[in-house]
Amino acid sequence: MHLVERDQELTTLTDMIQRTARGEGQVALITGGIGCGKTALLAAVGDRAREHGFEVRCAIASLAERQTPGAVLGQLTRAGGPVPADLTDPPGTAAHQDRTGHATSGTLARLGPESLDSGVSRTLQRLCAAVERRARRTPLLLCLDDVQFMDELSLHWLLLLIRGLSDAPLALVLTERGLSRPADPRLRAELRRRPEHRPLALPRLTVEGVAAVLAPYVGTDLAPALAAECHAVSGGNPLLARALAEDSRHGATDTHRTAPRLVVGDAFADAVTGSLHRGWPALLRIARALAVLREDTPADPTVARVADVEDTVRARGLRALEDAGLLADGRLRHPATAAAALVGCTGQERAVLHRRAAERLYEEGAPAVRVAHHLVAAGAGPAPWAVPQLREAAERHLAASRPASARPCLEAALRHCRDDGERLRLKALLAGATWVLDPTMGARHLVELADALRDGRLPDQYALMLAKYLLWHGRYVEAADAVERIGRRDAAVTDPLAAAEARATRELLSVTYPGLVPGGRPAPGQVAAAGDPRTRGAAALSDVLRHGPGRQVVGTAEAAMRAMRLGRTTHEWLTCAVSALLFADRTASAASWCDHWLAEARARRVPLWIAEFSSLRAGIALRQGRPHEARELAEDALARIPVESWGVCIGGPLANLIQANTDLGDHEAAAEYVEVPLPAGLFDSRFGLYYLHARGHHYLATEQPRAALDDFVNCGVLMRRWRMDQPSLVPWRSGAAHAHLALGGTTRARALAVEQLRLSGDALTRTRGISLRVLAAVGRPSQRGALLKSAVPILERSGDRVQYAGALAELGLTHLRAGRADTATELVRRAVELAEECRAPALAARLAELLPAHDTPSPAEATERHHSLDLLSPAEQRVASLTAQGFSNREISARLGVTVSTVEQHLTKVFRKLGVRARGDLRQAGALAG
Template sequence: MLTERTSELARISESLADCERGRGRVVLIGGGLATGKTALLDALGDLVGERAALLRAVGSRAERELRLGVVTQLLAGAEPVVRDKVARLAESPLDVRSLEEVGALLLESGGERPVVLAVDDVHLADPESQQALLYLRRRITSARVLLVLTEWERPNLARESAHAELARQPDHRIDLAPLTPAGVAELLDSEDVCATTAFELSGGNPFLLGALLEDGLVVGPHLRRAVLDCLTRWDADFLAVAEGVAVLGDSASPALVAELLAMTARSVGPVLDALGAAGLLRDHHLRHPDVLLESLEPAEAARLHARAAELLHRRGAPAVEIARHLTAAGAVPGRWAMRPLRYAAEQSLVDDPELAVGCLELALNSSEDDGERVELRAALVRAAWRINPAIAARHLGPLADRRDLCWRDAVPVARLRLWQGDPGAAGELLRITRAHAGEPHPREAAELRVAAEWIHGRSLDVEPLNSGDASWQATAGLVGTWTREVPGEVLRAAEHLLQCCAGEVLPDAAAAAVLALDHVGHADRARHWCDALIAQARRQGATTARALIGAARADMSWRRGDLIAAEAQAQEALRLLHPQTWGVLVGLPLSTLILVNSALGRHDTAAELLTRPVPDEMAATTFGIRHLHATGRHHLTSGRTLAALDAFERVAARMRAGDPAIPTTIPWRGDLAQTYLLLGRRREARELVAEQLAGTSGGVRILAITLRVLAACSDPRQRVAVLREAIQLLERCGDRLELARALADLSQAHNELGQLRNARLVLRKADQMAKACQADILSHRLRDSLDAARPEAAPTPAGTPLLSEAERKVAELAARGQTNREIGRRLYITVSTVEQHLTRVYRKLNVRKRTELPAELSRLHDSEESHAVTRVSEGTGTRTSDEATARY
């Protein structure tokens, strides 16, 4: 890589020209680690060409004891007699005469041409070769010799005598530095972000840059190996100092690194300067500390981190800084370490819960005091909750029977009990805590009550959670006001709770609050809070909050008919937390996925989701009802009407006999009524619809769904007005999937009234809405209905199919012996539509009953094939106007 090396090559070329004119020259190339000295020396080959004899050698620490080793390399291409003479000279100490003989051999090696002697890493050459080169240097003033030497740049390290003489006052000194950002951009032939990234990762070091290019401009195996090679090629203390800097991180200083490694600051400082000159350091920090840390043996890494923690503790460093080293060491080197571990856990609970958990687990494993261990376990439950409730559950056992927990420790334990589906144990703990600790903190009490009622209804006795704070008491009743459909009170309570989440994400209570906002018509505020809480949780590393708020966001997307977004959000929620970690709350994202896949026609996927194990305790929670309802929807969309009936009736039994505090966000009456209609139980369907309309709960969406089912129970003339009202409500709440279904039903009503123009217009809108939801099966159904709704062309031109596609499907199923109801379920159309199709089929085929259909359909098929052959032979490609209409 010779980018930004033009002036250096020019100086070497100038010296070569002087050499050709009989004026010997010395060029010394210096630079830091891997800054391109050897690459510049390699360029001599092209520069010299046939103009001179080029002899090359490389100094090596391993060959320093080999007398005249570098001279032997320089004369490797000479005659055997010359090499034998050098070998004999190396057998005894060099004197002036022997040095003169070696010099003569080097000068004569070029014959009639000038001689270029290039020695890489001359500071590592054996002493005898350095003496020979020095002897030659003193005598090349009028000789045609160019001596090109490279050395490592170590300003604070004294040179050996011969090396010092060789490097003293060269004719040209070239100091190589890492490439500049412009040089990196030139090398990459790019000025965009790739060049910036390459410079940041390599520091402009040509050797590292080459490795980075091999890795595709990412930190890969080649770059990692190159970093280690840079450090191990130099003195042994280079690697050790780099490891010390990597271990200390932001705390690294020459004095602290020296103390960590039992070295002197005077010896560490020059190494740091050399690392900086080579581009391996950036602002006094290693560019790739992880490479050094990963290369350390585990035992050595633990020793260094423990030593670093002790040194930082002596200097009064922050507790978090000390704790990071202690957790990396995985050991407590002394009783003094317990305090910084506990302080660090408290300070990092919000912003770095993983560190908090690591500190507390380490302290717990090292503690021998029973009271201290109880405090540490309670703190662990509080901290681990934020990243993985399963970790918190591991520490729940020893706390289960404690009767001396304070509120701060008791609330996280009670919350975990709620997630595990045990409100009784949670309530008992709260009563015990209130008995000996007094009233709870108003905010903690309100949050826990909201979470409890959202998950379990009023299965938990909330009396121990009452406090004297009126504002928080109102907030604590959020789920109750949500159930009573009081939008103003829901807004005030939810906003109060969510605004207090500014410093800490409270996943279960916050999820209940955003869903309550969405349910009572404040969808924009709910989306705002979801986005804000997820962003905050991501910054703080609060995995549990990200997962739960994401699951709530998925539920909101489902109820807007945004199926793809709902699927992605629910899948992300289940990815962040393992399904077994969710406890009873797994019903929230899992139910959403089942509903989405059922709506998208992915019945096998939905069936697989239904086989996933869930906690038995979930059945008694609000999420158990959600899961059971999703099961019924899957059965209904996949044509298993009786199985759907069983699921919906179980949901109905739970909702009627269950807790009145459970928010009625599930359209269970509408789904059950729709199932009754499919089974011909119209009276029971109407009773369910009337029951829903007589109540005041459920919100706009459920009211619209109920009206759509009411329309299906009514005659066509009443149906149109009811469906228009349902459509207005669905447009207001934004549920595109239910809107598409209502529009399809309205189109069908117009069709049955003979209003074919209106039927086609509405159905096209329904089709567009279904496509926007990507509900493919619904789109196919609508296209079939659209084809059925088009007006019949009076005289059918020759060759035009006698039956429409929809009529043909109905006729073929009827010919196979299926009933009108079975045909309707198969094609997703009403029984009335089936009857209309069959009436037209009978008229067109001139048949009177179903048993005549097979023969007539067979003759029709033969006739159409004959017409198709005729059209092909005649080259006609025209379409009727009705066929063109059916394409849109």
């Protein structure tokens, strides 16, 4: 084996061999940590000695044979060892000689410390003399590996041999491994007094040395790049570095990575495990204690307590692990090192280790989170202080938005808690912790907790939580008492934060379950006076649903979000504020805020938060005319939280999936979601409105106008009953008008369209654009063109590309009927392009059927359009390209970081240079090439 960074030591040992050959007896002790290359160096010395004509004899001491007298001597005498045939047996032993006359190991095995009388000592002295005589015939090298494990009889003989080193060509090379105890102090003392002794301490490898170890396995190009990481994991231990090299042989690079990758795999784990199991048992116990304390910063007494060793043993063991490169700053270097230390450790043994760790950390006053980690891992039999520690740890995890960590703490506390009142409070905490992981997990305790609340066994402070959770699952009867207690708590509580939460919760429930929880009707703009941001978020949503969009509502919702951070007590109010922006027709702002909170939820890895914000973002994407994106987001929401766990709130993601697939023309997929069983109570919640509206559009698209009309009308009935009849929430009259038109009810269709336009207000919002479009569809033909001309720029500004595409196509048809084929072609072509950009091929194909056959430009026209782009400056080309892709001036302004006025100025110049009159002409002029 090629030795790395051992040249100096090998030179020293070679010099020793040469001196021995000249008749100078020599002895060397090689020390170093486990796996630092002592045995490999010993083998290299043996090879050098053979090159110089030496006879080399080797023996390895082992812990298993430490109590076997003469175990090492027996290895040296086997197979033609150094003991001569004429050696007489020690007195009092039953000598057995083989056919060659050599003493057998059986003879030596019968010698023990109790037999070291004068006769045995004389025999061992004669053995030493015999070795010396053999060395004078042929230079002799004795290599003894792991002398710290040498049996007593062999050690006695070795000491005699070292004391008698003279001018005979005899060399001894010993190795001692750094363990939890050193070799026998008599050996060290004897070596120190010998002038011919050469102590050699093997250091761990440098980063450059590790690179040399890696090179034969991963190549000279990759080795330097991996060396630093490999050194950090292995600590420069040659054995561990070589194991990492083997693991990384085939995994250093792959087709998906451009950077090299160090693999910490089975070879490394085996090397660590083998190193620890070759040492003293106490060393393994110390390593296992460090493994279970890995998440802590253990003090030395804590390690000793968990390992169940004395402080002196602990100190030597830590030093041995440090020497082997397994420790860094008192901790095991790598998770794989900790895992390897625990290999072979039974579940019961691990539980004992964790129980000791919990006890010691509790005595030290460590934080409850650290103590609870070990209590959970210990499993059974905690001390009386364990339940309070587990509860405190769970509360801290929940406060830090770590529900997955809080859950096992609460479950462990429940297993050992014997107080009925405390068990109820623990179950309430567990229901809250598991709720955000999967609402179904916490549901099993809800009825019991509701009964306890009603009977007074559970404090009213839990009414907020129970009301929300019971209503979510449609358990309206059980929720009634909890809802009533929220109002009483709001009036009685003196804590302003708790009172604010109660008001915010009641407001939220009143607009989410308006058929069950009565709510107030504050005057428009009243929400600005609310102080707590949670209350402001809920009140903003309530205001926009009951009074329609307003600028003050928008400001209040955004201010509320700026004052909050995503957490256990805020995520519901953040969804309220985002929804308020959405229903105020501030789609771009709602999308920006929702993207922010969705990224935060994903970073926290809380499934319910991710699912709720994904579903909300899907609804926003639908209003942006991005059905493909909406479908992906809604599918992700259902992947995070299964359908059965959504309760009545399933109406949200289902509505998004039905509408998205309908817009994409995938009616089979939409039909599958229509067939999903609905929970009882869905249509007592606001989510039922979304579902009815989406299903109605699916029925319209699949030529079922009667079923569609029923859904739209039922949606309207609920909205009027709940005093939330705002077109910006659900424009049900648009769908109902189209259904009436399909059934021949033109008069009723026109009346609904007119009413929706009146309710949508004068602001140039998406809702108004939709209302104008539907009025054009059901109104008089003479008014159709003017209505669509008004709708098109509004829908373009709103960002809803699906609605914008539909309005363009319908306006194109009005021009076609009026004989203006060129204008019609231009408008319909742009509508097709928008549908393609929306990744809605069915819609694009349907609109493309309206294009005249002569629509495709000739090659000469295409070349002329391309050359005309050379007239544009780089800034003008960027603006033209984004405009041709369908972005509004405001969106282009945001993308390019310029003002809207600058965008308009660039567009004016673009139109003049390219000779076009409308935004839709830019794609025909080849502006996308810029």
